[in-house]
Amino acid sequence: MAKGMREVKGRIKSTQNTMQITKAMEMVAAAKLRRAQEAATAARPYADKIKEVVGSIAAGTKGVKHPLLQAREIKKTGYLIITSDRGLAGGYNANILRKVFVTIRERHKSADEYELFVIGRKGLDYFRRRNMPIRQEVTGLSDSPSFADIKSIANQAVKGFEEGLYDELYLYYNEFVNALTQIPTEKKLLPLSDVTAGGTAGVTSYEYEPSAEEVLNVLLPKYAETIIYSAMLEGKASEFGAKMTAMGSATKNAQKMIQSLTLSYNRARQAAITQEISEIVAGANAQG
């Protein structure tokens, strides 16, 4: 064997192994993506309904006052950031984290002016490394998280606003467009402003028991938590979409690499054969 041939062969082999792994990961992500999308769709009726009822209460009763609806002077800001636990998902985590980091840099001068709620290990590591104040975190969520999994963090985030720990709350997650495109999105969660602004016309007017305020008291925190939950589900779908795309292109790259390596391997082999023949011919000529 000519020099280098063995090395090239080894590289082909190892690239092939890598390709097998990335291909498997791609397919797993594709299957999980479908399930995540289904979960996101299944969650929609609940969110829609709550929004509808809250909207109709807000539209039906004039001058509702509730701490969650009231804008205050902003002294401190809360951020809830949804990332994934695992990497190898292309720019999924990097994009959202960069967006958060840049925004916080622009808006705040010192670490006293904001607090973070982080979902996902990647985000947690990122902000820990930068010594940013993390109030609460959730890691190790399953691939199809249930409402109970994130209830505590969602609850805390909403309660913190009610208690006046911060005066606005932003939600950061990757909006799912399709498997190829995920957009890092910022959403102002609290104070809830879009509810009353909607002014949903033509909805049924309800009786409230015991009273409209009382019902609103129960509903508004639930509404906010529901928004967080749907963002979480959408984030999951985005994660698998990003992962699928990243692994798909990794597989494609591996294929290309194998092709070019095979070509140079064959060239080397051919060169070795040619050389051997010419040596034999030269030897035979010298004898004859």
Place this chain on the structure above:
Amino acid sequence: MSTFLLEIVTPERKVYAQDVNMIVVRGIAGELGILPNHIPMVTPLKISSVKIKQGGSEQIVAVNGGFVEIRKEKVVILAESAELPGDIDVDRAQAAKQRAEQRLSAAKKDEIDFRRAELALQRAMNRLDVSDKR
């Protein structure tokens, strides 16, 4: 007998969607029996069971918190979780009940933990209750 559509929806999925004759729910202001053509109403619910009458049979569902939205021809129960008797994990509810009772006896009355343990106990009892009546 006239019927109306009952839907029970949780953040994860739609648990129940059928035409029924009557339901009995426990709102925070008291128990309510709802028949078709009820006046439109919204009320939060306690952690309790919901009784559903359909044809000649009766069914119960464990509903954890949430609220009910009533319209003339349709009733929607939105809850954080809701289980039909067959879906309840009795062992888990049993364990949750014990855990909650332990915490209740350990915690002081004024703490948030106490509230949480109390709610957990209510949920567990409700689930056990419903699965017993099956």
